[in-house]
Amino acid sequence: MPPKPSKPMMCNRKALPVAAKLKLIRKLEKGTSVAKLCEEYGVAQYCVNATASKSGKGLPRKHMKTARETGLDAAVLKWYVQERSVGINVHGVEIMSAANRLVHM
Incomplete structure (x- = not known):
């Protein structure tokens, strides 16, 4: 029995050019799913979320603590x-x- 073809391996880190990041953000704003963008650009989900949050389009990743007193x-x-x-x-x-x-x- 021949071995099953495996999915292409993704690199741990992949730097997207600025133009690609802008296209990615615009597609995300239009409602394209994160999973589809990950597959299209060959990046992990956290990369898409990080790109969106850096542009101010995603959820904030850090929280500021407020004083109790x-x-x-x-x-x-x-x-x-x-x-x-x-x-x-x-x-x-x-x-x-x-x-x-x-x-x-």
Whole structure:
């Protein structure tokens, strides 16, 4: 029995030219499926998603954490501005120390 023909192997990384990326994004906007674009351009699904997210057309990949204590942020900022207005250089360790002092007040 002859061996089954295998699918062509994809490279781990494949750089698409800018023009191809633009075409890919436009096709994605028109509703072409990600799977179809992967097959057409010979790239993995994460490549299509990454290209779309870099253009602002896909879902954001990173999330910004928000502060739990907005009052603390304002107090630390006020302290920092006061220190800098007097000409004192403030380092990260000092900011953390000031925040800890303000929390325990």
